[in-house]
Amino acid sequence: MVAEHRRPQFLQGVSVNELLFESLSFADAPKMVSATFPGPKAQEALALSARTESMARGGGRMPVVMDRAFGVTIKDPDGNTFIDLSAGVGVSSVGRCHPKVVEAIHQQSGVLMHAMEVNSTKRTELAAKISEIMPEGLRGDCITFFAQSGSDALEAAVKFAKRVTGRHQIIAFHGGYHGVWNASNALTTGTAYRKGYGPFMGGVIHAPYPYAYRFPFDTTHKSAEQIAGEYVDYLLNTPYTAADDVAAVIVEPVQGEGGYVPPSPEFLQLLRKACDKSGALLIVDEVQAGAGRTGKMWAVEHSGVKPDMLTFGKGMGGDVPMAGLVMRSDLAAKIPDGSVPNTFAANSLSAAVALTNIGLLQDPELDLLNRAHQLGLEAQEYIRGFNNPYVGEVRGRGLMIGIELVEDKATKEPLSGEKLGKLMGYVLSHGVLMVPCGRYTNVMRVMPSLTIPRKLLFKALDVFGEGLRTL
Template sequence: MKESDLEKLSYPDAPKIITESVPGPESLKQLGEAPEFESMARGAGRFPVVYDEGFGATVKDPDGNLYIDITAGVAVNSVGRLHPRVVEAIHKQTGKLMHSSDCSSSLRLDLAKKISGIMPAGLKDNCITFFTQSGSSALESAIKFVRKITGRSQIVAFHGAYHGVHCGCGSLTTGDQYRKDFGPFIPGVIHAPYPYAYRCCFGTKSQEQCEDMCANYLEYLLNTPYTGVDDVGAVIIEAQQGEGGYLAPNPEFLQRVKASCEKHGALFIADEVQSGAGRSGKMWAIEHSGVEPDILTFGKGIGGDVPMAGVTLRKDLAEKIEDGSQPNTFAANGISAAVSMTNIDILTENDNALIKRVAELGELIKDRLKEGAQKIKCIGDVRGRGFMIGIELVKDRETKEPFDADLMGQVIMGMLNKGVILVPCGRYGNVIRFMPSLTTPKKYLDKASDLLLEVLESLDI
């Protein structure tokens, strides 16, 4: 795919800030009014940007300020905003069928077939998909399905996990802000350590050692008597952890997780809501490991500009779910189905050219950031795959003391004033997520990387 073609899919003159500072006056007005009418419980809360227009990898606010968006709507806009082929699909479908209730529809069937064809080994062409509108709903449904299929009630998730925020799937998620004062959650959820070599809970010194200890712990937990873990229906894992800090384990760790599941008789669920749709440099992050999941959840990048998510189960497992047991009125709406199929076509055409580009450019971005880290001491770690890169910021490299909210605010606002939208993640909120649309022009990726290094170097710490 030519860079010149990709550049036509975004505003050409980003970044461009025309107000004295950001947010500008009209944005400030709307930001001030929003809490009077809308709950700030939403994830972005009071994030100081108002989205007025979007095109590709760029966003314009009501004041006319133009930004490079390195968030892709939190890993949603895989092919960018308002891709011409997506817009065409919407226009075509609006004159034919939009809502179809929970009944079958031609597009719904076509989408299910297309999803089956892009699944990883073990599920590909041997699966059934249940559609939802959000990742949280997909995970909520997965929990119910696991209980029905296995007759077991326990589920193992991992430290740093994000699997949604509903009452069931929120039990799997570990972020304090999503749990504090909202409990009690569903019983039977057990959390195990996820490999986080930079801050390994076992005090190891390498990625391999950390993964070995975490895998040993899970094996002990699942397959040793008297651990209290005796009724596990599934182990759910992000093949590359998102909210927990953009952590990418080696294939061997996930292979050992799968082996422990099989020994215990538990299902292996790959949560690909954030890491899927090509973001890791493969269609699904689990494909880096060669592990065959029993169940896969997806969302975000498959729908892009419209809501779409789902649970895909191996056929023999899906046969155990009774007809009519999980109604979902708006699932696979005609518009959502048409857009999702278009997104999949764009991602997979020309032998997955766009996804392969992500794998190549992701390594270049990491190298660029690691080179900058040699002179910028607040960069503690740079990690990830594809367009799912984490930059962990610390006050001191020796102590690894994380950036606090004030310093992270300086970074985010520093970038906004330069016309780049970034958002953090991580267990201390000190990890910058580099998660642009897969169609982001290279010149915008280079610009955003350089500006980030510039802002970090200017901090007085």
């Protein structure tokens, strides 16, 4: 493990909030008690799953079985306890089974859960709260369309953008992930999600995302953000580019599955200007980057850009499904009533939980957003301090950190699948759950709940660092 002298000095003093955060997770993490991993009960569950469940889901073959969870920790049926650096892929912003969330579920479940698609008090209360917490440009003058997943929200965004503009083309970006249904999958570029499933919705144009570490163009005189932003302006506002009927540009303000890539504010600012010139809408996909993960409630706020629409999901609902599309009120007025039904959207139970999550994210005493920003900076510095030859780049914003692993720092050749498998096996068998991403599946994510105790975060990073040294 990492020597004690390398531990950050802030660990030597424990604040009242740190004690609170520590009380919201299993105290014994990480702890492996089974003689083998996976243990016998987990192996039995995995075998049953393989026989009865589709493995088309994202983590279908991962050798982990969740039996219980609390905060940033999970237990499997054999009693092994893990520190979860994935937050359920960005879902558990306030940690799993937070006592206030559990209480909200208890209270609401005895009053009203499913409400059909008519008005209900919790649904309306949540819509009003969402309007209050939106970024500038939407705040106080917006309408929410509720959905159940990020894919649903993006499907609605595309449909509504076409309706209100009278146009049909959509610009998205290389490395983008926006969902796995029809329109949303057409926007998504990951091979695993597309190959063999086409054809998808037509009219999608993909442009380069400013992934500076692997940008395909010369950045000697201009940044990746400048080049990528100017290219979209060229597409939208130059004749003969075939982008002559663009309804919207859809972008992740921090790219998620594509590698946890945080562009500089200039990129989104250039997109805003290009959209304003062309009349296209600017839609920001905040399903993974939103709900406080980057140190602000919404990642687009780092740029000061005013979006026309915003999609949310994951961390807004936390332990229960909750997603949606927020749009300017004048745009929403052009959508015919009753034209896009969604039976389970904004279930009253989900709405109650989302309101509780927002309350925790906004609690000035917990200060979770500023904490995410500061803790993210400390974690990035700590990881760079490993000085490991396989770490090509550490990047991120808040607690949305990507560690790009390479065979060689000079060539940037992605880490081999064999070594990645060995690394994943090490961290899992030592009680840490991490989830890779990236175009070559060589980016390890550090995306824990915003309530993660510092002690557990750096314990988990030590395990990861030791796993790197075993390669």
